[in-house]
Amino acid sequence: MVVPSPMIRTKKTKAVGIPTIDLSMERSELREQVVKACEEYGFFKVVNHGVPREVISRIGEEGVQFFAKPTSEKCKAGPATPFGYGCRNIGPNGDMGNLEYLLLHTNPVFISERCKTITNDPTKFSCAVNDYMEAAKELVCEILELVAEGLWVPNKFSLSNLIRDTQGDSLFRINHYPPVSQKGNKNRNIFKDDSKECDNNSNKIGFGEHSDPQILTILWSNNVSGLQISTHDGLWIPVPPDSNEFFVMVGDVLEVLTNGRFRSVRHRAVTNTMNTRMSMMYFAAPPLNWWIAPLPKMVTAQNPSVYKPFTWAQYKQAAYSLRLGDSRLDLFKVQHQQHQDSHQEHHSP
Numbered sequence: 514m515v516v517p518s519p520m521i522r523t524k525k526t527k528a529v530g531i532p533t534i535d536l537s538m539e540r541s542e543l544r545e546q547v548v549k550a551c552e553e554y555g556f557f558k559v560v561n562h563g564v565p566r567e568v569i570s571r572i573g574e575e576g577v578q579f580f581a582k583p584t585s586e587k588c589k590a591g592p593a594t595p596f597g598y599g600c601r602n603i604g605p606n607g608d609m610g611n612l613e614y615l616l617l618h619t620n621p622v623f624i625s626e627r628c629k630t631i632t633n634d635p636t637k638f639s640c641a642v643n644d645y646m647e648a649a650k651e652l653v654c655e656i657l658e659l660v661a662e663g664l665w666v667p668n669k670f671s672l673s674n675l676i677r678d679t680q681g682d683s684l685f686r687i688n689h690y691p692p693v694s695q696k697g698n699k700n701r702n703i704f705k706d707d708s709k710e711c712d713n714n715s716n717k718i719g720f721g722e723h724s725d726p727q728i729l730t731i732l733w734s735n736n737v738s739g740l741q742i743s744t745h746d747g748l749w750i751p752v753p754p755d756s757n758e759f760f761v762m763v764g765d766v767l768e769v770l771t772n773g774r775f776r777s778v779r780h781r782a783v784t785n786t787m788n789t790r791m792s793m794m795y796f797a798a799p800p801l802n803w804w805i806a807p808l809p810k811m812v813t814a815q816n817p818s819v820y821k822p823f824t825w826a827q828y829k830q831a832a833y834s835l836r837l838g839d840s841r842l843d844l845f846k847v848q849h850q851q852h853q854d855s856h857q858e859h860h861s862p
């Protein structure tokens with residue numbers, strides 16, 4: 514059964530500053546700011562990131578061209594099970610959003626195969642996407658090295674090494690949110706074949722509330738608003754778009770690696786009535802068979818491990834078996850002694 518998306522809570526939304534970190538600043542100050550932003554928000558904006566504008570615009574233009582195609586053409590690159598072109602369906606368990614997207618694995622062999630269904634000029638597309646992903650990967654590694662230094666982890670590469678491996682399972686996604694009219698102006702909704710959606714609040718949801726399962730996400734968007742993040746106390750903050758910069762999000766696996774010192778950021782995209790939003794995400798993940806557990810530095814007698822070790826494949830399997838907004842990390846939490854005792858009492862014959 515497909516459960517309608519929940520109403521958007523508008524009351525608990527406030528405008529506060531998003532942490533902005535200048536990557537060109539002095540390193541000791543920089544690593545402290547990165548750790549602080551990861552702890553307080555699990556989210557920040559980076560400026561002076563060093564990614565050439567042309568690398569961003571080339572893949573951005575490919576995205577614009579792809580989504581401008583007729584639906585029948587776009588569908589040749591789908592369905593997204595899990596990779597390829599998807600429209601409104603998110604994941605395998607009935608989650609829906611007001612968007613269309615391209616979801617790709619970052620493996621260059623996969624990209625070169627998939628490109629053939631996406632464009633008439635596969636070489637141009639794959640060059641643009643590979644250059645962008647290479648730049649995003651470098652940015653992730655730089656941030657993870659700053660995190661490791663800021664947390665005083667003995668090997669500053671212990672986090673970035675998880676991403677650098679050639680067998681890595683990182684993903685790339687382009688989301689395209691057409692303007693969705695509110696009640697009374699159905700013609701502006703490009704998804705007008707499903708006009709029922711215009712009559713309730715679900716057409717405000719571009720991409721429902723969730724955290725990203727991976728280590729770190731690098732997000733770029735055009736200058737159209739829509740992204741909101743949730744603070745640790747549950748307030749929703751709109752993120753002003755900025756097409757010159759990147760946004761960084763802590764994913765579930767980084768929460769585990771830091772033994773809960775960082776928390777993955779819950780976020781969502783709401784629809785816009787006037788303009789088309791396009792965003793591109795690089796989701797940085799380790800190879801499927803690699804084990805994830807809190808870094809030894811983050812575990813002490815006073816602060817024992819909160820999570821059981823698991824492989825990235827096991828975590829992904831759990832993620833794909835649940836709904837978008839579900840909290841998958843709970844499945845991997847260590848049962849504390851107290852819980853175990855009460856559990857046993859409950860079930861003793």
Ligand code: GA4
Nearest residue numbers: 595603604605608725726832833835836837
């Ligand atoms: C959220 C982050 C990424 O976009 C994604 C998503 C994936 C999908 O769209 O196929 C998931 C979602 C995301 C988390 C739970 C599962 C898997 C849809 C879904 C219901 C590509 C990812 O890695 O996890």
